[in-house]
Amino acid sequence: MTKVFLKRKIAQRIANGHPWVFGNEIEKIVGDVTAGDIVDVFYSDDKFAGRGYINPKSQIAVRLLTRKKEEINEAFFYEKISRAWKYRKKIAYTENCRLIFGEADELPALIIDKFNDYFVIQTLSLGIDRWKPDIVTALQSLFNPKGIYERNDVPVRELEGLDQRKGFLSEPFDTNIIIHENGLQFYVDIENGQKSGYFLDQRDNRAAIQNIVKGAEVLGAFTYTGTFEIHAAHYGAKSVLGLDISANAVEQANKNAQLNGLADICKFQTMNAFDALKNWTKEGRQYDVVMLDPPAFTKSREHIAKAVAGYKEINLRGMKLLRNGGFLVTSSCTNLVPPDLFLHTIEAAAKDAKKKLRQVVFHAQASDHPIVWGLENTNYLKFLIAEVTDR
16 A cells, blocks of 8 residues: 655644644655555654545645545445445434534545435545545445435545536435424535535534523524524524525525414515614614524635724624624634634624623534544534623
């Protein structure tokens, strides 16, 4: 097997558990290199570091799958997925869950979402894409699913020399399904919805708004298919208005409201949320709860400052739309904005808005998206509820 030897200075990071080896961290390679192949990785003193797949064309040259000298085969993936499923069952995430969360489940660049008896797969690197048939076989053996679908229509695959694609990995099935969450029902469009069709990572955070929305007038911006807003209506809000720039998302959100018998309380409009927050602040509109759940503002380090400015702007506007003593519910899924920077940004927005904050909760993503200490990309979601009062 081809051997990859690491430079001495990065040994500690790899020894501490990080699975990524960047191209500039490799001292030498002994043997032939074919992108996607399994290789053995060694420290500079010839000690075994792990086994993973290589792609010289990728910035991340090697991603480790194991620290043992074990064979990477169909049985290997069966065991990894089985272990991940046991964890989800222990923490009571079974009906709908992120079954495999990439590096956090020791399967770098692999995402598997479970929706009832349907599975959505993303293989985001060449090395893991090679094992897709074995991954599908493992899912079929473990779950006997009604359907498996790949949502590999993501640009990041092109960095690995892969094409974008989506389609059935099982017999075809109706990709419009209904799932249950926190006593509610939601339509999920597996084929055409964002990412894998539904944002499972906010499940617990949606339940966290239960007490603050009772009897409240609620505004939600960047609603996508309306899950936070419909939860608010379900939990006793007086009225809920959700805004999203996507007409398709708004249509789906209104259908979700109707599905749950909440269409009289919960309304959605197609509108640029940035413009609405700005204009409605000038008009003096007021709400008891403002919820902000924007998409990631950047995927590159070069644009972090711009992303932070965007978060500050929308949160400042959101605070100004609140009645004194109202609640701001705000999120960021931008991986490159760490929790401390996110909170600092909210604090700066409050200062400029001349508001005082009192934190109610500060959460990460649901625990079916486990955080591994030392792997920063696994700690990506920031969710804050804060009481906002005048100074």
